[in-house]
Amino acid sequence: MSNTTTNYIGKPASRVDGRAKVTGEAKYAAEFPAPGLTYGVVVSSAVAKGTITKIDTAAALSLPGVLQVFTHQNRPGLAWFDKKYQDEDAPPGTPFRPLYDEKILFSQQPIALVVADNFEVARYAASLVEITYETEPHITSIKNRLHEAYTPKEYKSAEPSPRGDAEKGLAQAEITHEAEYSHPSEHHNPMEMHASTVVLAEDGTLTVYDKTQGVQNSQNYITQVFGLAKEQVQVISPFVGGAFGSGLRPQYQLFLAVMAALELKRSVRVVLTRQQMFSFGHRPATIQHLVLGSTSQGALTAVVHEGFAETSRFEDYTENLVNWSAMLYKCDNVQLAHKLIQMDAYTPLDMRAPGGVTGLYALECAMDELAYKLDKDPLELRLTNYTNIDLSKDNPFSSKELKACYQQGAEKFGWAKRNPQPRSMREGKTLIGYGLATGAWEVNQQKSSAKAVLSPDGQLKVTSATADIGTGTYTIMTQIAAETLGLPLANVTFKLGDTALPQAPLQGGSWTAASVGSAVKAACEGIQEKLLAHIRNLKEGPLAGVQKLEEVLFADGKIILKSNPAQHMLLPEVMRLAGENFIEATVTTKPELRQKKYSMFSHSAVFVEVLVDEDFGTIRVTRVVSAIAGGRIINPKTARSQILGGIVWGMGMALEEESVMDQPYGRFINHDLAEYHVPVNADIHDLEVIFVEEDDDIVNPLGVKGLGEIGIVGTAAAIANAVYHATGKRVRDLPITLDKLM
Template identity: 80%
Template sequence: METSTSYIGQPTSRVDGRAKVTGEAKYAAEFYQEGLTYGVVLSSAIAKGRITKINTEAALQLSGVLQVFTHENRPGLAWFDKSYQDEDAPPGAPFRPLYDDKILFSQQPIALVVADTFELARIAASLVEVTYETETPVTEIKARKAEAYTPKEYKSAEPSPRGDAQKGLGESAIKMEAEYFHSSEHHNPMEMHASTVIVEEDGKLTVYDKTQGVQNSQKYISKIFNLSKEQAHVISPFVGGAFGSGLRPQYQLFLAVMAALELKRSVRVVLTRQQMFSFGHRPATLQQVVLGTSPDGALQAVVHEGFSETSQFEDYTENLVNWSAMLYKCDNVQLAHKLIKIDAYTPLDMRAPGGVTGMYALECAMDELAYQVGVDPLELRFINYSDLDQSQNKPYSSKELKECYWQGAEKFGWNKRNPEPRSMREGKILIGYGMATGAWEIKQQKATAKAFLSADGKLKVSSATADIGTGTYTIMTQIAAETLGLPLTDVTFKLGDTSLPESPLEGGSWTAASVGSAVKASCEGIQEKLIAHIRKLENSPLAGVHRLEEVIFADGKISLKSNPAQSMTLTEVMQQTGQNFMEALVTTSPESKQKKFSMFTHSAVFVEVRVDEDFGTVQVSRVVSAIAGGRVINPKTARNQILGGIVWGIGMALEEESVMDPTYGRFINHDLAEYHVPVNADIQDLEVIFVEEHDDIVNPLGVKGMGEIGIVGTAAAIANAVYHATGKRIRDLPITLDKLL
C-alpha cells in the first residue's frame, strides 16, 4: 500500500491553534457548572514538625463557607488504609494530604477551605489559626555527603561499571578532576495546577484536571476514594504547559475530589503560583567527574559520581550518571548515584530529567579536558566517538551525531574560534564559543488508538494521551490523514479523556513514537476493512484487488497502483457496501528487534556568549543546535520544541535557581518575580538544524521524539562558552555575574 497524500514531514500549523488564540480552548480551571464551589488550600508555615492546634471556628462563622477540611475531620479513605502509588511514583510512601498532624515540608497543604465564592474561601483561609511544634529542617546536600546512600531501586537502569577505572586513571597520562553543582529548579508552567470536579445528577464525577495522563489521575482517585472508572471520568483537553509537573497527580486533585464527595457539590481548587513551588522540582545535584586520557586525548578512564536530594518519604532517582558510560568510547568506567534526604517534597521529573543534569557535568568536564590535552573541544569528541553503546554492548539503531557535529560547526562558524581563553573581544565585550553533545534515550511504549470512519468520509481518531503544548493534536492528525489519504480538514484527533483508548503518560519524548504508531496502525486497520469490502463489489473499478499493496490511498480515494485512473472514493466504497461507518481499535507495542539496539536522539549544540568585562553580565548571542532525531513528523512543531528547550537551557545556565532558606526550609523565591526565567530580551539568534536520519528500528514511523533533546547539552555549551570568553571556569549553576566577578 502507498499513500501519495503527503503530510508527514510537512511544516504544518497547529490544528488546535485557533482554539487556543481565540479562547475557545478550555483548561482545567475554566469549566463551570451552576452551583460550583471554590476551595482554597491553606499551606504550612513550617517545613518540619507537627500541628499542635488548628482553629477553624472564625472561618466557619462566615456565611457562605461550607467547610474547612483538616486532618481532624477529613473522611476515612482507602488511601489511609493502603498507600497507593501512581504510575510515576518513585519507591517509598507517597505523600497523603491531611493524613495527620505531621509536617513533612514547607507549604504542605494542611487545610482546604470551601465556600460559595473564591474570594470568600480565600478570606476564610486567612482566618484559620494554626500553632506548630517546630523542628529544625534539613535543607541542603553539599555538606551532607557522608549521609548519602545508594537507593535500592532506580527509575531507570542502575548505573553499571565496566573495566577497572582506578587502574585506568593510574595509567593515564592526563587526568582532569572537577566538581559540578546546580541548585533546585521548578517547572513553572503558565497554567497553575487545578482540578474542577463536577458532581453529576447521578452522583458520578466529571473531573477536569491539569495532568499529563488522565488515566493516571483516574486510577489515583479511583483507588483512594474507592470509585469505579464510570464514577470518575477525567478530562484534560488542553494543558498550559507541564514539563513533567503533571506526570504525578498533585494534591489539589485529591482535595477537590474529597470535598466534592463529602459536600455533594461541585468544587474547583486552583493552586497559587507560590503553591506551585510546594511539590516536585528538579533536584539539587552535586557531581564529581574524573577523566583520564592518553597523551592524545583518548579516554582511558571515566569516574562519575552524583549526589541528589530526595524527600524523607520517597527515593526519587534519575538516569543521572549513566550517560558517562555510553556517550564516548572508554573501556574503564566507574559510576555511582547516591541520594541525600532533606525536608522537602519529593523531586519530580523535569524536562530531560537526569540527562540535562548528568550531561552538563560530563560535557563541561570534556571541555576542561580538551584544554588540558591541548586539542579543540570538537576534535576531542571525534577522538572519543563511538558507534557502539558500550554500556549495553549494543549498536545504535541509528546515530548521525558526526553529521550533527559537522553541520552544526559549519553553520556556527566554529573554525573562526581562537582557542585561547579571553582572546576574542569587541571593546569591553568578551566573546566566547562553546559546544556540547546531547543525547536522549528513545522508547516506544504500549499504546492504543481507535479510528472511526463515517459514511461521509470524515475520520475521527482517538487515544487518551495529552497535548502539553508539544503539538500532539497536530502530528496525530497528520499521521492519520496521510495513512488514509484524506485532507487534514477531514480528520479529527481526540485526546485527554479517560473514556478513550489506553495510552501512556505524555513524557519521556515517547508520545510521537508510541501513540503515533497506534494511530497509524488503527488507520491501517480501516484500510484493511475497506479492501475487504471492495472484494465484495462486482463491476467496480477496483475489482480484483485483494491486497493493500495493490492500491494507493490519496486525495480521499483508493486507486490501483498499476492504473491510478481506476479508483473509488472512500465514501463510494462505504455507500456501495452499505456501511454507515467503519472502526478499528488497535494496540501497538515495541517490536522485539528493538532489544538488539541502543536507541537515542543525538545533538550537537554550539553557543556564542558575549560577556561584559566590567559588569560580568552574560548574553547568549547565538545558538546553533543540530539534531539527529529520526523522521521529523512536523518540522514546524519540532523546531518549536527545540527552541523551547534551548531557551530553557539558557535559563538553566544563567538564571534558574530555587533558593532554599536553610532556617525555614522554604524556597524563598517562590514566584515569577524572583524565580528568574529567560524573557524576550535574553533571546537572540537561535538556529535549529534537523540532520537527516533514517531509522526503521525505533518504531514503525521512524520517529524519535523532540521534547527533551533541545535542552540537553545547552547549559553545558553555555558554561563552556563563558570559560572561553573569560578564562573563568564556573562549575556552579546558574552562572550569575557575582560568580564571574
C-alpha cells in the same frame, strides 16, 4: 509510505488547535463551568518540619458562604491511608497523603482546605485559619552532607553499572581532570497553575477536569484512593498550559477537590496559587564529582562519575544522572555511582530531560576542561572518543547521526573561526566565547491504543487518551492519520485527554509521537484493511479484482489503482456499496522484541556564542546553533518550536534559574515569576535549529525519536563552556551569574 501519495508527514503544518487557543475557545482545568460550583482554597504550612498542635477554624467557619474547613481532624477515613497505592509515576516509598495526620513533612505542606460558595470568600476565610505548631529542626540542603548519602534500593530505570577497572584506567592516564559540578533545585513554573474542577452528577458520578499529563493516571489515582469504580469517574484534560513533568503525578489539589466534592455532595474547584506551585516536586539539586583520564592524544582511559541528589524523607527519587557517562563516549573503564541525600522537602519530580540535562552538563563541561588540558579542539576530542556501540549495554545504536550533527552544526556556526585560547576573542570591552556540547536522550516506545472511525461523508475521527501539553500532539496525530488514509487534513479530527478514550501512556519522556503515533497509524491501517475487504467483494467497477493493499494507493480521499491511476473510487463510495454506515478500527501497539538488541537515542550537537562584558560580567547568549538527529520529523514547524523551547530553557538553566532555599525557614523564597528568573524576549537572539536527516526503522513504525527533551540537553553545558572560552574563568556551579564571574 508505500500505499499513499498524500504527504503530510514531514510538512510544516500549522497547529490544528491553534485557533481554539488564541480565541479562548480552548478550556483549561480551572475554566469548565458547573452548576452550584464551590471553591476550595488550600492553607499551607508555615514551617518545614514539626507537628500541628492546634487548628482553630472558628473564624473561618463563621463567615457567610463558608461550607467547611477540612483538616486532618475531620477528613474522611479512606482506604488509601493504608499506604498501598502509588501513582504511575511514583518513586519507591510512601507517597505523600494530604491531611493524613498532624505531622509536617515540608514547608507549604497543605494542612487545610477551606471551601466556600465563591472564591473570594474562600480565600479570605483561609487567611483566618489559625495554626499552632511545635517545630523540629529541619534540613533543606545537600551541601556538606555527602557523608550521609546512600545508594537507593531501586532506580527509575537500570541501576548504573561499572565496567572495566577505572582505578587502573586512571593510573594509565597521561592527562587527568577532576572537578565537582553542581546546580540548585529548579521549578517547572508552567503558565497554567495546577487545578482540578470536580463536577458531581446527581447519580454520584464524577467528571473531573484536571491539569495532568495523563488522564488515566489521575483516574486510577482517584478510584484507588476513594474506593470508586472506574465507571464512576471520568477525567478530562483537553488542553494543558504547559507542564514539563509537573503533571506526571497527580498533585494534591486533585485529592482535595475530589474529597471535598464527595463529602459536601457539591461540585468543587481547587486551584493552586503560583506560590503553592513551589510546594511540590522540582528538579533535584545535585553535586557531581567527575574524574576523566586520557592519553596525550585524547583517548579516554577512565571515566568516574559520582552523583549526589536530593530526595524527600518519604520517597527515593532517582533519575538517569550518571548513566550518560557510560554510553556517550568510547572508554573501557567506567565507574558510576548515584546516591541520595534526604531532606525535609517534597519529593523531587521529573522536569524536562530529567537526569539527562544535569548529568550531561557535568560530563560535557568536564570534557571541555579535558580538551583545554590536552590543548585539543573540544570538537576533535569528542570525535576521538566517538562510538557506534553503546558500551554500557554492548549494543549497537539503532541509528546515530551525531557525526553529521557535529559537522553540520560546526559549519553553520562557524566553529573553525574560533581562536582556541580563552579570553582571546573580543570587541573592545566585550569578550567573545564559543562553546559546544553533545546531547543525547533515550528513545522509548510505550504500549498505546487508538481508535479510528471513518464516516460516509469522508470524515475521519481518531481518538486516544493521550495529552497535549503544548507540544503539538493534536497536529501531528492529525497528520499521521490524514497521510495514512490519504485524506485532507480538514477531514480528520483527533481527540485526546479523556479517560473514555483508548489507553495511552503518560505524556513524557519524548515517547508520545513514537507510542501514540504508532497506534494512530495502525488504527488507520486497520481502516485500510476493512475497506480492502469490501473491495475484494466487488464484481465490477474500477477496482474489481484488487486483492492486496500493495495494489492501491490512498490519496485525495480516494483508493487508486497503482497500475492505472485513472481507475479509482472515493472512500465514501466504497462504504456505500458495502452498506456501511461507518468503518472503525481499534488497535493497540507495543514495542517490537527486536528493539532489545539495540540502544535507541536521539543526539544533538549544540554550538553557542556568548558576549561577556569585561567590566560587569554580564552575559549575553547571542547565537545558538542546535543540530538534532531525532529520526523522522513529523512536523518541522512544531518540531522546531520544541527545540527552540528547549534551547531557551537551557539558557535559563545556565544563567538564571535557581529555586532559592531560605535555610533557616526551609522554604523556597523566590516562589513567584517576579523573583524566579527565566529568560524573556530581550534575552533571546539568534537561535538556529538544524534537523539532520536520520532514517531508523528499528525505533518504531514511524521512525520518530521524540524531541521534547533533546533540545535542552547539552545547551546549558555549551553555554558554560562558551563562558569559559570568553573569560578564562570556569564556573562549575549553576547558574552562572555575574557575581561568580567577577
